[in-house]
Amino acid sequence: MTDLAKRTEALIGQVTALVPDAAWVYDAIRAVPRHQYIPHVGQAWAPDGGIRVIDHDGDPDDWWNAVYSDTSIVTQLDDGATDLATGSGECTSSASAPSTVANLLRLLDPEPGHRVLEIGTGTGWTAALLSHLVGGHNVTSIEVDDAVGEQAGKNLAAAGVDPCLIVGDGAHGCPSRAPFDRVHVTCGIQTVPYTWVQQSRPGAVIVLPYRPGFGTGHALRLVVMPDGTAYGRFPGFADYMMMRSQRRAPGRPPRTSADKHHLTTHIDPRTIAYAPAGADLAIAALTGLASHGSAEPDEDGELCRLWLSDPGNPYSWAVVDWRPGAEEYEIYQVGDRPLWDEVVSAYFRWVSWGEPERERFGMTITPEGQRIWRDSPDRVVE
Structure with a gap:
């Protein structure tokens, strides 16, 4: 077994302990190496609960250990205004912890051939996982930040993955690519845009991190009804940075x-x-x-x-x-x-x-x- 394979299996072991009964998600993680979507410099949570800079060139072992552990990695501060290598500030883009990604994908439950709208491309890793699960031509991923979207496009192209990438406000969805069978949201939402329901076919599933502002965040799984409404419950925890238009x-x-x-x-x-x-x-x-x-x-x-x-x-x-x-x-x-x-x-x-x-x-x-x-x-x- 190669070193990468060992790291991947160790990561899946961590994820399985938190998100059981999702073998198809683990297969996608095996097929889509996380390191291809992580920048050479980022910030990761340290074992003592603090945050540290990870640098692929300066300390490659630490970088690889962080990438293949169940931790989120900050990839942008203050909308790009602060240097990740030297500064601290508000996290405005990140690679989410793999267990969090796996949990939302488990709730989304996409099937091959489903048309998926993703809100928040980030590094491109979840777009790549979705592309593996349903086919790249079925995935539409929207990123609000020009620089983040450009880098995600490079990451995906280098890995040979080709979803439809759009730079814009994800609250508007993408009517030209609708109707969607699944909507996967990777940013905190206080007010759910009705656009996502409108652009989904009956029976579609929408999964998002609901952040009302009081206390913790919540995973929300909605199902779109034939009358154009959507109903759902809160099956667990989810806490992402807010969608920019709802900050x-x-x-x-x-x-x-x-x-x-x-x-x-x-x-x-x-x-x-x-x-x-x-x-x-x-x-x-x-x-x-x-x-x-x-x-x-x-x-x-x-x-x-x-x-x-x-x-x-x-x-x-x-x-x-x-x-x-x-x-x-x-x-x-x-x-x-x-x-x-x-x-x-x-x-x-x-x-x-x-x-x-x-x-x-x-x-x-x-x-x-x-x-x-x-x-x-x-x-x-x-």
Whole structure:
């Protein structure tokens, strides 16, 4: 067995442990070597949880080990403005972890001959895997970034793979190549474009990472119905960088001198910050708010901080801090909207439902928009 074959089988062993019962996906990984789609310089997650630069020429062993491990590799920072070799910044393109790729492909379940629309070409590896599964002439892959799309085209051409590549906003789909049997989305989505449903034939499957903004991200698998709607559930975790046209404003909310509120709560902020995925879905659907949290040491010891924000109003946000030994927890709120109270109310409403897990929630897509439901489409969360 060659060194490449050994590395590939070791990678498949890692993937199999997380994504079982997907032998056809493993066969595709064997047939489509990942290293052909990874740049010579990138950033990979280190065993200690940090991120490190990998350099094919400077440390080839480290580069090969990263490429054939179950880790995502950052291939672009700050839309290309920051040098991967020397800088740090916002990740704006990457090669996703193989287990994540395998899981979404398993949910997509493409068959030979299916016409597939891929949103987010990235390095081209998933386009190549899809081409192996359904035939390159059946794959249409759209990338929003000119430079990323150009490099993906080079990667695919060098490997002898020939899907249809388009540079543009994937939210618009590709009507000239429709109808599609499968839509494979590799970027985070908050609002599902109805275009994808419209360009899919009845029975088509759409798989995407749903990122409502509150808490964790969720895999969403939709099936297109004959009446032009789509229904589906959330079968697990998926957390990708946002589609560019749906990005939220970066960084912390702006400070303002108006409408400041210093409040307290007896509810441990970790109840919300560490809530299960089902609670995150319910809170997002009921409030429309966004959150992010951090746990880090400060001068007084450990600190857990939860940020809440109103995506529609940059001057409406709150911070809730947990510190060990506290009897009450401080809330710093800006704006008149009672963000913490809304989130707490939504959380306990979820509790009153019996704490339903993520898999009990679903989504319906219509020309008028999308709605989240619990257990069945007629039980809309609102």
